[in-house]
Amino acid sequence: MTQTFILDGREIPFEPGQTIIQAALAAGVFIPHLCYHPEFKPHGSCKLCTVKVNGRHTASCTYKAAPGLEVQSNTEELNGERRTLVQMLFVEGNHFCPSCEKSGDCQLQATAYELGMMSPHFDHFFPDRPVDASHPELLLDFNRCILCSLCVRASRDVDGKSVFALAERGIDSHLIVNAASGRLADTNVALEDKAVQVCPVGVILRKRKGFAVPIGQRTYDEAPISGHLPLAEEC
Amino acid sequence: MSSGSLESILCKYDGSPHNLLQILREVQEEEGWITPATVAALETALAVPRAKIEGAASFYSFLHLQPVGRYRILFSDNIIDRMGGSQALMERLCNLLWVEPGKLSEDGLVSVTTTSCTGMCDQGPALLVNGRAITRVDEARIDAIAERVRAQVPLAEWPGEWFQVEDNVHRRDILLGSDFEPGSGLRALHARVETDGIQASNTRSWREGLPRGLVGPATMLDEIKHANLRGRGGAGFTTGLKWEACRNAPLADGQDRIVVCNADEGEPGTFKDRVLLTSHADMVFEGMTLAAYAVGARRGFLYLRGEYRYLLEHLEGVLARRRRDNLLGHSIIGIPGADFDIKIHVGFGAYVCGEESALIESLEGKRGTPRNRPPFPVTHGYLDQPTIVNNVETFAAAALIALNGGEWYKNIGTSHSAGSKILSVSGDCERPGLYEFPFGVSVAEVLEACGAKDTQAVQVSGPSGFTIAAHEFDRKICFEDIPTAGAFMVFDKTRDMFQVARNFVHFFAHESCGFCTPCRVGTSLLRNLMDKLHNGQGSPYDFEEIEKLNHILQAMSHCGLGHSACNPVLDTIEKFRPAYDSRLLHQQFTPAFDLDQALSQARQMTGRDDELAHFGAEHGDKQ
Amino acid sequence: MEVLEKKKLKVATTSLAGCFGCHMSFLDIDERLFDLVQLVEFDRSPLTDIKEVGECDIGIIEGGLCNAENVHVLLEFRRQCKILIALGACAVNGGLPAQRNHLPLTDILSEVYLSSPGLGNGMIPNDPELPLPLNQVHPIHEVVKVDIFIPGCPPSGDAIWKVLTDLLSGRNPSLGHGLIHYD
Structure with a gap:
């Protein structure tokens, strides 16, 4: 017999070992997330997927589903808190959507739309984050990094390369590349690398491919991120 | 650095990438910082990507991928140091040395900046020079330090009394007052197993199905559980349950159980572990050994905070003596199969590593990021092996329990908080230092003991703890009322909370x-x-x-x-x-930044200073 | 007729460090402008050429803050308007002008006025008539309390219409999928 738990009043079936978000996405229920990706071990850092399990806040990407759990997700309270987290990410980096190649295909932006974020609310940090344009085919725009570490995990666990890593700590945390020069051109990154594909925002970009899709036809123009559930299909 | 000395450091640490941080520390102790050449050499020798080396090293305040000067001076920046005048002292030193805080002097000689509490609040203001603690800093000492830096006098020739660290124990109870004989806890436990332990094991073996050879460990576990010992790091988890969970965790092939002593005493205002390791190290190591015996561990680590690096040689000496005396190593005190040894891992200035899973990450040579839990360290800890992490004071208490029995221990303190608690008292009082009380002592009693007058508030258990106001001074230090890791910072009525x-x-x-x-x-x-x-x-x-x-x-x-x-x-x-x-302005909303200051660069570049080149008061009050 | 006139809400608009694109987009509400002028009366605005803002019900700000004058105008709007709306990306988060923020202003001024190739005897203009630039460009909510934000570069005419009509009919303005966008 399939086991189930309750998510916002709805019964969600799950396989043993599945986390709450895995089971929810598989059942077609969207829970906002940024650092979670079905092909990688849950990371639990962005906290966007936080739900309330039996009244307590917890990240749904790391919490294992169990029979009888009472989980709240799509509530005004949780969506408000998630909106605050997204606002924190917006003011932490330099996110200027009009000049970003990823606009319309960006999960941070789409998640912010989903949560009805009308402004970044907080005071901006406006950090100084130089771009790395050294590579002939790829551009790294660190201004948009949200430290989800998907590229770090993809490069290490899938590509077997460790092209990317996180350095320093706290608000100074930032992405670095594996080269003595600190430049992407001097790493062994390749265009086919998984790490190059997974960036949810506009940090790792193919040169000369920007703005190829007209406005109106981009990923999240047609349907909001909650209507895509692209991850569920891959599960 | 010569390739020979890097070689010998690598050799000392088995060339293992898990020891990356200790290798980096030793290299830095020789060279002052971690040069690109070192990173390149380690990338090859350890087969670790350089980004990972740089990522790990840059996480820690005390590891440097950039030159920081021949003299690196860090002022302890806890509020207690500040109350002692540390900010003015630092400014004085910067002026004397012509350096800006946080910047390396142009000649590459010296840098001066702040660091989180260095654990010397009872004898501050304190600072670290190249990792060595200097206590009781005053203007005269600052002037003398500046002189020696300018004359480039090697640290070894600086006056020894500057580096003197006092224990300042003002009240002793069962733990600090104990005349603990190295090995006595192990022998007492063993004796108990021989006599009533066998009797007990007969009843236990049908109950728990204990195979032969496990009677001793089970006895130790029973004593700890019977004693009601709870973790002294602040959270108060029942030690016996943690040990039992580790003992019962399945081992995969090639795995061991691990005992870790958390001496990353980073909570500002706490310094009891420093004294325990200085003057009662045997008790701590014996507690670890007993824990290892109880859970079936063969490897142990002491995670020593970087600020206490100066204790390393002393602690290594104690470990060496205990090995000689068969209190560590193989068949400890002659018990067949009781094998255990301890390595010391020095930290590098990262408070978060006091969190047990972050500490384990750091032990593995990585950034000190707390893990997702579950799984918990008792089943998946150091290199995925069952691991217990306990506070220094917890292990010391465990040694006492082995010596005197759980029954003796549980009758001290309160019903839910057995035993004693060592408080690190600092701030506005006549006698800052350590006070050991049985659990259940009231805040007022502690204030009385340390000679505090006109007290406005006490910060119990450090910044992450509780601010206790005067009307609550009858509250008690114990897990059922005010749990604490030990910090007790006193603020009198002149202080601004x-x-x-x-x-x-x-x-x-x-x-x-x-x-x-x-x-x-x-x-x-x-x-x-x-x-x-x-x-x-x-x-x-x-x-x-x-x-x-x-x-x-x-x-x-x-x-x-x-x-x-x-x-x-x-x-x-x-x-x-x-x-x-009293700090809030009357208008509902004020700009995020100083408007007039925001015109400073334009004024500087245009040379303008007219009325329109400034924001007057008009933007504020009329809103 | 007089009663109706009295009920009209007063609206002021301005563009600070913006490109007037948001104002152009405002005009994209097209024929609905006729409906709008039944309901509102414009005070200071590029549409009226009134220079000083008077007491208003709604103030609409396009653009962020890049110089002292922007700040003065914004503060005046905040003082005069009951409801203040940040219109468009630059007002909301500084927008394109804020992309200078990682450069020290001193470097920018010297490059533009002193060291650019082809500049002989360059000097930084210091006429008191000219507003001084701020060290960094800021979104307007960092200086005054903003009541409503309409993101977008520019926000579409439909988005602006939706917010205004929500507001005029006493609803809490909200933009759904398609209307809310940051680019």
Whole structure:
């Protein structure tokens, strides 16, 4: 017999070992997330997927589903808190959507739309984050990094390369590349690398491919991120 | 660095990437910083990508990928040091040496900046020079330090009394008052197994199905459980349950159980572990050995905070003696199969590594980021092996329990908090230092003992703990009332409790590991808002924002650091509200930044200083 | 007729460090402008050429803050308007002008006025008539309390219409999928 738990009043079936978000996405229920990706071990850092399990806040990407759990997700309270987290990410980096190649295909932006974020609310940090344009085919725009570490995990666990890593700590945390020069051109990154594909925002970009899709036809123009559930299909 | 000395360091650490951080520390101790050449050499020797080496090293305040000068001077920046005048002292030193705080002098000789509490609050203000603690700093000492730096006198030739660290024990109880004989705990336990232990094991073996050879460990576990010992790191988890869970965790092939002593005493205002390791190291190591015996571990680590690096040689000496005396190594005190040894891992200035899973990451040579739990360290700890992590004081108490029995121990203290607690008392009192009391002592009794007068508040258990106001001084130190890791900072009526909270908020922002969004960004936003209030620019709107951030940090953070980062703010808002209100301007909303200051660069470049080149008061009051 | 006139809400608009694109987009509400002028009366605005803002019900700000004059105008709007709306990306987060923020203003001024190739005897203009630039460009909510934000570069005419009509009929303005966008 399939086991189930309750998510916002709805019964969600799950396989043993599945986390709450895995089971929810598989059942077609969207829970906002940024650092979670079905092909990688849950990371639990962005906290966007936080739900309330039996009244307590917890990240749904790391919490294992169990029979009888009472989980709240799509509530005004949780969506408000998630909106605050997204606002924190917006003011932490330099996110200027009009000049970003990823606009319309960006999960941070789409998640912010989903949560009805009308402004970044907080005071901006406006950090100084130089771009790395050294590579002939790829551009790294660190201004948009949200430290989800998907590229770090993809490069290490899938590509077997460790092209990317996180350095320093706290608000100074930032992405670095594996080269003595600190430049992407001097790493062994390749265009086919998984790490190059997974960036949810506009940090790792193919040169000369920007703005190829007209406005109106981009990923999240047609349907909001909650209507895509692209991850569920891959599960 | 010569390739020979790198070779010998690598050799000492088995060339293992898990020992990356210790290797980096030793290299840095020789060279002053970690040069690109070192990184390149280690990349090859350890087969670790350089980005990972740089990523790990840059996580820690005390590891340097850039030159920091032949003299690296760090002022302890806890509120207690500040109350002792540390900020003016640092300014004085910077002026004398012609350096800006945080910047390397142009000749590459010296850098001066601040660091989180160095654990010397009973004898501060304190600072670290190249990792060595200098206590009781005053103007005369600052002037003398500046002289020696300028004359480039090697640290070894600086006056020895500057580096003297006192124990300052003012009240001893069962632990600090014990005349502990090395090995006595192990022998007492063994004797108990031989006599009543066999009797007990007969009843136990049908109950628990214990095979032969496990009677001793089970006896130790029973004593700890019977003693009702709870962890001394602050959370108060039952030690016996933790040990039992580790003991019962299945082992995969090639795995061991691990015992870790958490001596990363980073909570500002705490310094009891420093004294325990200085004067009672045998008790601590014996507790670890007994724990290893109880859980079936063969390997142990002492995670020593970088600020206590000066204790390393002393501690290695104690370990060497214990090996000679068969208190470590194989068949300890002749018990067949009782094999255990301890390695010391020195930390590098990262408070978050006091969190047990972050500590384990750090032990493995990585960034000190707290793990997702479950699984918990008792089943999946160091290199995925079952691991117990306990506080220094917990292990010392375990040694006492082995010596005197759980029954003796559980009758000390209160019903839910057995035994004694060592408090690190500092701040506004006549006799700062260590006070060991049985659990259940009231705040007022401690204040009386240390000679505190006109006390306004006490911060119990450090910034992540509780701000206790005068009307609560009859509350008791114990897990059922005020649990504590040991810090006890006293503030008299002249102190501004807003500044206390602001200092703590700065501490958390500096120590946030940056892993999760709410803590990484939230602690910095909170710091900025507290600074805004401090600068006299705060409005009621900002106050609401502070309360909103408090909620997000508590609800959404990944670990205890984020959860408790707002505690000092919440507590001081609740109990010392006037300290905030007096800072808030009357208008509902004030700009995030100083408007007039925002024109400074344009004024400088144009040479203008006319009325229109400034913002007057007009923007403020009329809103 | 007089009663109706009295009920009209007063609206002021301005563009600070913006490109007037948001104002152009405002005009994209097209024929609905006729409906709008039944309901509102414009005070200071590029549409009226009134120079000083008077007491208004709604103030609409396009653009962020890049110089002292922007700040003065914004503060005046905040003083005069009951409801202040940040219109468009630059007002909401600084927008494109804020992309200078990682450069010290001193470097920018010297490059533009002193060291650019082809500049002989360059000097930084210092006429008191000219507003001084701020060290960094800021979104308007960092200087005054903003009641409503309409993001977008520019926000579409439909988005602006939706917010205004929500507001005029006493609803809490909200933009759903398709209307809310940051680019």
